[in-house]
Amino acid sequence: MSKIKHAFQNGTALIGFLTGGDPSIEKSREFILEMVRGGVDLIEIGIPFSDPVAEGSVIQQANFRALSAGTTTDKIFDLVELVRRESEVPIVFLTYLNPVLQYGYERFFKRCDLLGVDGIIIPDLPFEEKAELGDEAEKYGVEIISLVAPTSEERIRTIASEAKGFLYVVSSMGVTGVRSEIQTDLPKMIRLAKEVADIPAAVGFGISNPKQAKEIGKIADGVIVGSAIVKIIEEHGNDAGSFLYEYVKSMKDAIRG
Amino acid sequence: MKKGRYGVHGGQYVPETLMNELIQLEESYERYKNDAEFTQELDQLFREYVGRPSLLYYAEKMTKELGGAKIYLKREDLNHTGSHKINNVLGQALLAKKLGKTRLIAETGAGQHGVATATAAALLGMECEIFMGKEDTERQVLNVYRMELLGAKVHPVFSGTMTLKDAVNEAMREWTSRIHDTHYVFGSVMGPHPFPMIVRDFQSVIGKEAKEQILEKEGKLPDAVVACVGGGSNAMGAFYEFVPHEEVALIGCEAAGKGLDTEEHAATIAKGTIGVFHGMKSYFCQDAYGQIAPVYSISAGLDYPGIGPEHACLHDAGRAKYVPVTDDEAVAAFEYLARTEGIICAIESAHAVAHVRKIAGEMNRDQIIIICLSGRGDKDVAAMARYRGVDLHE
Numbered sequence: 001m002s003k004i005k006h007a008f009q010n011g012t013a014l015i016g017f018l019t020g021g022d023p024s025i026e027k028s029r030e031f032i033l034e035m036v037r038g039g040v041d042l043i044e045i046g047i048p049f050s051d052p053v054a055e056g057s058v059i060q061q062a063n064f065r066a067l068s069a070g071t072t073t074d075k076i077f078d079l080v081e082l083v084r085r086e087s088e089v090p091i092v093f094l095t096y097l098n099p100v101l102q103y104g105y106e107r108f109f110k111r112c113d114l115l116g117v118d119g120i121i122i123p124d125l126p127f128e129e130k131a132e133l134g135d136e137a138e139k140y141g142v143e144i145i146s147l148v149a150p151t152s153e154e155r156i157r158t159i160a161s162e163a164k165g166f167l168y169v170v171s172s173m174g175v176t177g178v179r180s181e182i183q184t185d186l187p188k189m190i191r192l193a194k195e196v197a198d199i200p201a202a203v204g205f206g207i208s209n210p211k212q213a214k215e216i217g218k219i220a221d222g223v224i225v226g227s228a229i230v231k232i233i234e235e236h237g238n239d240a241g242s243f244l245y246e247y248v249k250s251m252k253d254a255i256r257g
Numbered sequence: 258m259k260k261g262r263y264g265v266h267g268g269q270y271v272p273e274t275l276m277n278e279l280i281q282l283e284e285s286y287e288r289y290k291n292d293a294e295f296t297q298e299l300d301q302l303f304r305e306y307v308g309r310p311s312l313l314y315y316a317e318k319m320t321k322e323l324g325g326a327k328i329y330l331k332r333e334d335l336n337h338t339g340s341h342k343i344n345n346v347l348g349q350a351l352l353a354k355k356l357g358k359t360r361l362i363a364e365t366g367a368g369q370h371g372v373a374t375a376t377a378a379a380l381l382g383m384e385c386e387i388f389m390g391k392e393d394t395e396r397q398v399l400n401v402y403r404m405e406l407l408g409a410k411v412h413p414v415f416s417g418t419m420t421l422k423d424a425v426n427e428a429m430r431e432w433t434s435r436i437h438d439t440h441y442v443f444g445s446v447m448g449p450h451p452f453p454m455i456v457r458d459f460q461s462v463i464g465k466e467a468k469e470q471i472l473e474k475e476g477k478l479p480d481a482v483v484a485c486v487g488g489g490s491n492a493m494g495a496f497y498e499f500v501p502h503e504e505v506a507l508i509g510c511e512a513a514g515k516g517l518d519t520e521e522h523a524a525t526i527a528k529g530t531i532g533v534f535h536g537m538k539s540y541f542c543q544d545a546y547g548q549i550a551p552v553y554s555i556s557a558g559l560d561y562p563g564i565g566p567e568h569a570c571l572h573d574a575g576r577a578k579y580v581p582v583t584d585d586e587a588v589a590a591f592e593y594l595a596r597t598e599g600i601i602c603a604i605e606s607a608h609a610v611a612h613v614r615k616i617a618g619e620m621n622r623d624q625i626i627i628i629c630l631s632g633r634g635d636k637d638v639a640a641m642a643r644y645r646g647v648d649l650h651e
Contacts (some may be wrong), residue, residue, distance in 0.1 A: 049547070050417065050548040050549045051422065051423075051426050051534065051549050053272075053426050053429050053430060053535075054430075057416075067548065072546050073546050073547075096547075097270055097533045098532045098541075098543070099546055099548070100547075101531075101547060102530075102543065102545060102547030103546070103547070123272050124270045124272060124536070125270060126269060126270070126273050126276050127273070127276070128269055128276070129268055129269060129270055132268075132270075132533075147272070147273045148273060149272070149274035149276075151273075151274050151275075151277050151278065151436065152273055152274075152276070152277065153277060155273075155276065155277065159273070170272075170273065170274060173274060173433060173434050173435065173436065174274075174430070174433050174434025174435075175430045175433060175434065
C-alpha cells in the first residue's frame, strides 16, 4: 500500500496545506511539524509559482511572499529533507506544471523519490494531458493526484478509474479560498467515483471551520484545508506555530466527532 | 498532429473545472463554423458593422523613400473600434450567444480587446466585465472610460505585475467561478485549445482579404507579410492564408522593449524557453525555475510573456521568422508613418513598420511587402508625447 493510502487508515483524514517558504523554509518546517503534532494525516506543500491561476487571493499572497523570500524548487526539496528527519507523515506537493517542467521531469521525480515525497497535485494538468509527464512519476513511485470538479459530471468516472493515491474532490466552482457555504452535491460526486474505483476521496476548496470539517468528514475520506491555514500564517507570521497546532487540533477533533 | 497541438505546442493545461466547458466549446464551434446561418450573420456584421473588407493601401511615399520593395498596408486600423480585435470578438460573441451565454468576460492589455469585447456585448445585448492590469488602466485611461461608456464593468487587477498576464490570470479565475452563463473571450491566439484555433480562424479574414486584394492589384503574392506579435492574433490572422505559400516570407515583430541585452523586454521567441502557462505549451519568458518573468514593452498590447502556440510551431518549423524591435525603433516608426503617410498607427503595429523600414531598402523594387497595420494610434498619442518629454497638460 502506498504511503498516501496510509493517511486514510485511521478514520477520516485531515490534509493540511501550506505554501513552502512562506515566510521562510525554516518556519515552514516548524509549521509542518506543528500541524503533524496537531493531528494532520497528510501534508500538502505548495511549491510557489509566480502565477497561481487556480488560487484565490490568500494563497496567491502566500506564493508571492514565498517567492519574495527567495524560495526555489531546490529549497522546497531542502524543506522536505528537514521534515523527513523528524516525521514520516505522507507528503504531497502542490504546484503548477511549469516549475516541474523546468526542473526536468526525470530530475524532479527522482528527487521526490529520494527525499520521500509521495505524490503531487498539479491543478493545471487535467486528465487529457497526463501523458505530458511521461513515465517519470510512475518510475519513481510518485503518485499523481487527480482532481474532479463540480463541472466534471461524466468525467468523474473516467478520472477516478485511473486515479492514484487519493481523489481530490473540488467542492466548489472557482479558486481556492474560504467559503461560508458549499452547495455542490458532494455525495453524488463521491458516489460516482467510488462506483469505479476503490480510492479515498478527499474534499477541498473552501473548508475552514470545525463545523464544515465535521460535515464533510461524514461523507468524504479526507478533508483538505488550505487557505484557512495559510491565513493563520499570514496573520501571525513567524509566531504562527502554536496557532496552527491549536487550529489543526480543533479541526481533527471535529472530524473525529 | 494531435488535436489542439501545433508541433509540441498548444494543449489544454487548465484546471479540471474548465474541461467540460472547453470540450463543449470546441464541439459547438466545429458545428457552427460551417453553419450557413452563423457564417452569414458574422459576414454581415463584418461588412455592415466593422467595415470589412479593410483596405489594402499602397504606401507609395514610404515605398519611394525606402527605395526597395513595394509596401502595402493592410488597414485593420480602419475597423470599427480601431483594431483587428473586433474580428475575433464578434465571432466569439456570436458563438457564445448560440451557446446560451449571457455574459462576456475578457482580459485586455492596451484596452483594444476590452473595447472590442464591450462593443460586441453592447451590440448583442450581453453583460460584459473586463479585467485589466492596474498599471494598464493608468496607461490607458481613455480606453477604460470607453469600455464603461459601452456598458462594461472594468476590474483593475492588482496581483503580480499588474499588467496583461495578470489580467489573463484574473479572467481565468473569474471564468472558473462562473461558467454557466459566462464566455471568456480570449483576445489572442493563446490559451487552451480550442482558443488558439478559434481566434486564428476568426482573424484569418485579414490574410484572406489581403491575398485577394494583392492578387487583384499586383497579380501576384507578396514576398513578405509582416506583423507585430504579442500573443500574436493579428499576425496569425495575416499569416494563416499564406502559410502554404512557401515563397511568402512571414515575419513577426516582437517587443524588444529597452533592448534584448536588458531585462526589460517582451521578446518571447528571442529570449524565451518552452514552458506551460495560461493553458498552453509554448515559448515563455521565464527563469530557470519556471517562474514567469516580468516583461516590459512601451506597447501594452505586446507586453506579454508568451506567444501563441501556432507561432511557436511556425518558428520551430522555420516557416515564420520572429524579430525583435525596440521601443526606440517602434516610436520612431510611429512618428515616421504619421509624417510619411499621414497615418497614426497603434504603437503595437509600429513594431512591424519599424522592421519594414530595416528590410524594404534591401529588397528589389518588384518585390512586395504587406504590413498588417493592426490598429490605430489615438490611444497612444499621450504616451508618445510623454516618451518625447512633451507635456500635454496646460
